[in-house]
Amino acid sequence: SQQGEEDPQALSIQEGENATMNCSYKTSINNLQWYRQNSGRGLVHLILIRSNEREKHSGRLRVTLDTSKKSSSLLITASRAADTASYFCATDARGAQKLVFGQGTRLTINP
Amino acid sequence: DGGITQSPKYLFRKEGQNVTLSCEQNLNHDAMYWYRQDPGQGLRLIYYSQIVNDFQKGDIAEGYSVSREKKESFPLTVTSAQKNPTAFYLCASTRDRTANYGYTFGSGTRLTVV
Numbered sequence: 001s002q003q004g005e006e007d008p009q010a011l012s013i014q015e016g017e018n019a020t021m022n023c024s025y026k027t028s029i030n031n032l033q034w035y036r037q038n039s040g041r042g043l044v045h046l047i048l049i050r051s052n053e054r055e056k057h058s059g060r061l062r063v064t065l066d067t068s069k070k071s072s073s074l075l076i077t078a079s080r081a082a083d084t085a086s087y088f089c090a091t092d093a094r095g096a097q098k099l100v101f102g103q104g105t106r107l108t109i110n111p
Numbered sequence: 112d113g114g115i116t117q118s119p120k121y122l123f124r125k126e127g128q129n130v131t132l133s134c135e136q137n138l139n140h141d142a143m144y145w146y147r148q149d150p151g152q153g154l155r156l157i158y159y160s161q162i163v164n165d166f167q168k169g170d171i172a173e174g175y176s177v178s179r180e181k182k183e184s185f186p187l188t189v190t191s192a193q194k195n196p197t198a199f200y201l202c203a204s205t206r207d208r209t210a211n212y213g214y215t216f217g218s219g220t221r222l223t224v225v
Contacts, residue, residue, distance in 0.1 A: 033213060042201055045213030088153060092210035099210055101154040
């Protein structure tokens with residue numbers, strides 16, 4: 001079952017620019033999470049935003065959540081080559097007690 | 112350091128063979144999960160367990176089996192009934208059954224059918 005859908009599927013920007021990725025989902029949620037995956041590795045948890053929150057920051061990351069539109073965005077400011085990875089959003093449909101992941105956005109930072 | 116250990120990192124399976132992927136965590140997490148990832152794709156849930164001696168099927172459980180005899184361990188067996196097992200397998204855990212906390216992932220096992 002696919003809950004989250006990321007957009008765009010792939011994004012390529014220059015080092016130093018900001019990167020924005022979007023996630024849309026279908027059902028009511030308790031929280032939405034963002035993860036990063038470097039090629040061939042496991043996922044790393046970046047940030048969790050609860051359904052009653054609208055914005056959250058962590059270092060160079062800024063996440064917004066609009067529950068009326070069932071969408072979220074992840075902004076990475078001042079991108080670095082080390083940010084090159086795939087980024088996934090994940091949601092827990094209310095009562096489901098498990099995360100469902102989207103297809104991911106492949107981000108490439110060009111030096 | 113606490114974390115999740117998956118082994119082996121690479122695994123080759125012959126047609127008709129069962130293989131078992133190991134997942135061990137020392138985080139004292141209640142819930143554990145197995146996901147499958149195909150190239151360029153997202154994660155699909157195979158099985159999950161929220162308490163010892165109990166587990167539930169995910170979205171693609173056919174051809175797989177699990178056990179949860181210890182809190183720390185959640186092995187996944189890929190049986191011969193799984194017709195297309197070549198994929199990257201990821202194990203994850205989280206503090207409790209609510210999905211209100213971030214998941215910790217292992218580094219994955221890449222399974223190839225030869």
